[in-house]
Amino acid sequence: MSKYSIFLKIIFVISLFILLFISSISYKHANSLDASAELLSHSYKVQIQLEQIQQLVTDAETGQRGYIITHDSAFLTPYFNGRSQVAKSFATLKNLTANQPYLQDDVEELEKLIDLRFSRLSNSLLVFSGPQMAELLARNMLSGNKLMNDIHSKINQIKDLEKANFNNHQIKYKQEILFTPFITLVLLLFTLFVFILSFIRINKDLTKLRKSNDKLLISAEAIKQAEIIGEFCISIWNLKTNKLTYSDNLYRLLGCEPQSFEATIDNFLKFVHIDDRQIITTGVQDLLQKHETYSRFYRIIRNDGQERFFKSTGKFVENIGYSTHISVIKDVTQVHIDNLILEKKNRELELSNKELASFNQIASHDLQEPLRKIQTFISLIAEREMSTMSDSCQNYFYRIETSVDRMRKLIDDLLLFSRTSKIDKIFEESDLNQLLKNTLLELSEEIDQQNVHIECALLPALRVIPFQIEQLFKNLISNSLKYKKQHSEQIIKIECEKVITKTTPILNIASDSTYYKITVTDNGLGFEQQYAEQIFTIFKRLHSSDQYPGTGIGLSICKKIVENHSGFIFAEGKSGIGAIFTIFLPAD
């Protein structure tokens, strides 16, 4: 913008100079025209005077000759008048040629010649009345004639000089008026060019200006609409002039017509809930002292009496030339209400969590307690009284024992399941190889008893909850051990590879991240693929408990553990061929 104004200034100055130049040339041109005209008239005047002088002298001479011939004294009038008239003419001539020193000498010489001529004439008159008249007269006439010729030539000389002077002037003048129009034309063309240039430039800038003006209008309108949609408004406080500007929407949010009152803090305070006014007043003081960004909540009583919750945030802006404070005021009533609802729900959730925890407590302690006693009594009876029991009684007793045992397992597993969902999870950098080794050690008895071969690939070290990962391995391997084919070797393969989410469609994750894919593959009984998702559901079993005892919780625990680690678990099965459990754990 400043560049643009400099450009305009330059154009203006250039144009001004050109115009001044043209006017001065025109003035000078007019002046020289004037001078030329004056010179012309001067030249004519000089000529007229010279001719007059010549005429007078000639008249005087002619008169005298007439007198001499006729002796009529009337012929002498031009001679007597001539003298004074010549003197007058000379005075005029001298006056005219005062500024032409080169003519002065000639004029003086002419004057002398004229004087001489007149003295000759008077001499002739004297001679005319004296003796030897004819001879003297003739002599006088001869010299007079010669003098007369001198006078003529002198006059012609002066005339020539004057003419030459005039011609010189005329040539110079012609030269001047020859160039002046050309220069004027060139300058005019140049000025025209400059004007066209600046017109184009200004036009271009105007278009630009119009465009940015349009943009500004659009963004102003966008802000206005955004304010209405987003239920917020803007307050601008110019600290230099101490003047506040409120956007239209502020008035609307207060239930007023836009700009219906003067934008002052006091006027705004009238709408603030009486208990919250302190927040604004101390806030403004704080603001002036600390110049910090802030965030404040307060209640507003709108014009229609409705209570609303407002939030103000503000910031000092220095880069627009002067210190300005801009604050955004938002109606957060809905958010506030939502928050209240959310808080209430949160409290309910906390309560139900507590209930759940107390249920866990009941399950862990109070349910186990009678069960433990039943089991202990059973073991006491079995130890002391079994031998005296009848066979059928022993059978019933054995059935009681297995039922109670199953019930205990169910409670234990349920507890384990609820413990895996507990909130306090402690992640530690752990070597998964070590965790797997621990698991295998724990299961070594079962593994050794059966015809099982386990292959373990190298696993990474990850940030995990160690006991949960052990539990995960344990459940998966136990599961595999349970569903083995009779009379054939069970091969369990644990493999691991690093994968990228992009190339692993099963994860269905758009972002680019890395996971460890750990697979547990066996060649056991497998299952129908249609049950692949159901098997992770709690209490879901694919076999009767007579065939394969179990609680139906183990794989649900696996799923829960993997989810605790932000991972995924999938099952793949083929009845009679085997099962593959795939775990994805985030690599970082």
Add this chain to the structure above:
Amino acid sequence: MQNESTYVLLADDDEDDRLFFKEAFEAIRIKTIVKTVKDGVELLNHLAVNRNKLPHILFLDLNMPFKSGMECLMEIRKTDYLKHIAIAIYSTSASEQDIEDAFINGANVYIKKPHDFDTLRKLLEKVVTINGHYQSSGLNRDGFLLSL
């Protein structure tokens, strides 16, 4: 022979558990004198009254009315004339928190009440057998939760 008997005292509010406890000690070859109290308050009264005849091993259930086992443990360890008694926690719970708290508060061993009588007998026998060990050595976290 009376002098060689080990005197064990159990504080447990559960009648069945007190029965199992007594039966188990009857089945142990080692000579023992077994006494039981019903809660923490009774226990501390009993100990205060019988200052001259303190038990060799005190078994403490954690979950008791009036005064819990953990409170009894803390009080005993703070009381000069009682603090040398070997204390075995005898509880249904085997939660990490309970075990940790018991250890920190100075219990010598932690027994989770087993599900069958035979295991109970063996566990109690083990506690009595290694009783001298608790008194001679310092606290050991590794073997704190007793298992067979």
